[in-house]
Every structure is written in structure tokens, then in C-alpha cells.
Amino acid sequence: xxxxxxxxxxxxxxxxxxxxxxxxxxxxxxxxxxxxxxxxxxxxxxxxxxxxxxxxxxxxxxxxxxxxxxxxxxxxxxxxxxxxxxxxxxxxxxxxxxxxxxxxxxxxxxxxxxxxx
Numbered sequence: 001x002x003x004x005x006x007x008x009x010x011x012x013x014x015x016x017x018x019x020x021x022x023x024x025x026x027x028x029x030x031x032x033x034x035x036x037x038x039x040x041x042x043x044x045x046x047x048x049x050x051x052x053x054x055x056x057x058x059x060x061x062x063x064x065x066x067x068x069x070x071x072x073x074x075x076x077x078x079x080x081x082x083x084x085x086x087x088x089x090x091x092x093x094x095x096x097x098x099x100x101x102x103x104x105x106x107x108x109x110x111x112x113x114x115x116x117x
Contacts, residue, residue, distance in 0.1 A: 002038055003035065003038075003047070003061060003094075004035050004036040004037060004038045006060075006061050007035055007050060008036045010061070011036075018032045025050070025053055027046075041094055043091060044091035047062065057077050059077030060077075
């Protein structure tokens with residue numbers, strides 16, 4: 001599941017049209033449509049704006065997929081909230097393709113091996 005799907009689901013669950021959400025958040029309706037269709041990905045600051053409006057954790061809107069269960073998602077979310085550098089990293093990684101992710105994982109494993117646990 002991607003951010004756009006999560007956004008659409010919560011918007012529909014709350015009974016809002018794209019137009020209503022657009023007006024409430026002062027975000028162009030076309031931008032919301034682009035998020036929902038996956039044509040654009042929001043910055044973490046925009047995700048936080050949606051989360052605040054819907055009164056949910058911003059990390060409930062980040063598609064961690066099947067990697068984490070709900071409890072683990074909450075833990076990861078708290079870690080990111082507490083660490084600005086980790087939040088920056090999460091924002092950057094959201095835009096990575098599969099090859100970029102493989103490269104980052106290789107670098108991270110190399111650093112772990114060098115500096116230990």
C-alpha cells in the first residue's frame with residue numbers, strides 16, 4: 001500500500017471529498033489527486049499536515065508495508081519523532097527506487113560491521 005492509497009482511505013472514511021480536504025488544508029485539489037494516484041509523493045512536512053488534520057500519527061500514513069506490525073510501526077514512528085536526523089532520512093528514503101534502497105542497505109550494513117551493534 002502506498003501513501004496515496006492510505007490518504008484516500010482515510011479521506012473517504014472521514015466522508016471528505018478531495019475538494020473539501022483541499023479547502024481545509026489549503027492544498028490544491030490537483031495536488032491531493034496527484035498524491036492519491038501516486039503521481040506525486042509528499043514531503044514529511046506535508047504528511048505531518050495531513051496527520052494533524054486527521055488526528056493520527058504521521059507514521060500511520062507512511063507505507064511501511066508488511067515489514068512492521070502495528071506495534072513496530074508505532075515504535076519506529078516514535079524513534080523518528082525523537083530524532084530529527086532519522087526523520088530527515090525517512091523523508092529522503094521515501095523517494096528511493098529499489099536500486100537506491102539496495103545501495104543504502106549495503107552502506108548501512110557496512111557501517112554496522114565497522115562500528116558494531
